[in-house]
Amino acid sequence: MNNTSCIGVGAEESKALVVDMLPIQERVRMKNEILEAEFKKLETKIHRFPPGLRAIENHRHIVPSFVALGPYHHGLPHLRHAEDVKHAAAHYFCDQSGHTVQQVYDKILSIADEARSCYDDKDAVAGFRDAEFAEMMFLDGCFLLCYAAYEKSDLLYNRMTLSTGPCMLRDVFLLENQLPWLVLEALMTFSTVSEFERVSVDRLLSYRPAHLLGLLRYYLCGGSGMIPGDAEPDDKHENLQLFSLSSSAIELAEIGIELTASDRTWFADMSVQTDHQPFPFGQLSLTPLFLNDFTACWLVNMAAYEACVSTKYPSDGFLISSYISLLAMLMDKEEDVHELRAKHIVQSFFSNQQVLVFFKDISRHLRLGHRYFLITGKIEEFKRQRRVRIALHRFLYNNYKIIFTLLSIASVLVGIFRSLMSLKQHQQ
Structure with a gap:
């Protein structure tokens, strides 16, 4: 890999430029082939927040507030403070692994091209030279694994956890703030501790996520058979399309x-x-x-x-x-x-x-x-x-206080009546 390659057009971009110069019939065919090839990699990609959901008002659900992981938000002014912490995390990670920074970085450099291809937004990664992109993956990956680890230095524990509050728990699971799983896998080969030991080994063996957010969803959805794109379950209901929007x-x-x-x-x-x-x-x-x-x-x-x-x-x-x-x-x-x-x-x-x-x-x-x-x-x-039974239940549910009050009054009246009858009998 040429670490000094300039910002320029990659293989995929070059192919796209060539396609744009072809006659319309050939261009349509080849554009479709390119799109089909990309679509086959859909679940391995790191996507942008979908346009249909960008109307959600809370911007913090999209943009990180403390640390940028990956290229989509890299370099934002309000996230620069975390860049120094990333270097400290990389130093700690490599020191604990018993390997030099150069050894670990070289491993990430060797998979940088593959990692780059994991990002769906090609424009966002086109501005990074090979060495710059590899360095970003290396620093961000070390940072993420140090954050996930139970034990870390006092400096990192303070800067990553105690001083950041819940913002780190938001940032590491933002869709646009993910690292390719292959980067984390490569780094974990150097680690002497299991940063993800809370996750079942069986689940990791049966499902290889695209990134940490994908792993979270997989885990919270119960594992096998619940990954995106699965077919509908067998327990189809005959009234699948009949649903109520008012069942509060x-x-x-x-x-x-x-x-x-x-x-x-x-x-x-x-x-x-x-x-x-x-x-x-x-x-x-x-x-x-x-x-x-x-x-x-x-x-x-x-x-x-x-x-x-x-x-x-x-x-x-x-x-x-x-x-x-x-x-x-x-x-x-x-x-x-x-x-x-x-x-x-x-x-x-x-x-x-x-x-x-x-x-x-x-x-x-x-x-x-x-x-x-x-x-x-x-x-x-x-x-x-159950229309009739529901009507009866609704009446009892909405009027139980009145019914209870009436029954209480009735019981009191019955008690009084019995007392009067008993008194009258006694007088006789």
Whole structure:
């Protein structure tokens, strides 16, 4: 590799320029071939935040606030402070590995071309010379692995964790702030500790993510069979396309569907049980969520990742999107958020209003995945098949205080009447 090569046109860009000079018929054919070849690598790419979701108001869900990882936000003025920390992290990482900085850097330099090809936005990487790009991958990779490690120097622990607050937990899982997994794999061959020992080895062997955000989504969706682009599950529901947009948490309680928090830890565990339930109840089970600044960011970026790599619709490629959409469906008013808190499905330091605004704002821009159609279709079926029982349950649910009061008064009156009858009998 020529480390001194100037900023210029790479092989792919050169091919594109040649194609642009061809007659229209040949140009159309070759452009299609280029696009097809790129599409086959879809799940290995690091994408830009999709245009359809850029209307989301919170800019912090897209742009890092402390550290740039990779080329998309490299060099932004407000992120320059972290560049010195990256050098300290690289020194610590290499020192702990027992290898020199040059040895580790040379390894990354040898895979720099492959790493460059992982970025979907070619314009963003075209401005980096080979040596510059390799240095960025080396420094950013060492920084990320040092941050993920349990043990680090006091300096790094202070600058990476204690002084950054939750912003680091946001930054490392931003869609546009990812490093190719092959870079991390190369660096981990030098490491004497397992920075990712919290992740099951079996899962890593069965699924090779494109980047850290992809690994997070894979883990939170339960692993095998839940990666973007998978075919629809076998449990198709006959009323898949019939769904309600008005089944808030309070409404479900009124019609007899109980909200319960699943004991699973992955977001794919969404289900409605309407059979073999006590009259007339059903049950909607969802994975509980603790919503704070960085978990909100994770949800948004995992949904954005799904939009970039899913190839079928609706499919289980939109699991996170389905989960967000279902929670948004359950929230019409702050009272609905309160109900979800009471059922331990959503917990947060955010106010009810903040939780409501977050989910309603995000859900407006998401596709509705297969699981969303499946769940809402079953809820609609529940409503159609139990109209009379639901009407009775709704009346009892909405008037139980009045009914309880009337029953209490009636019981008091009965008690008084009995006392009077007993007194009269005694007098006789």
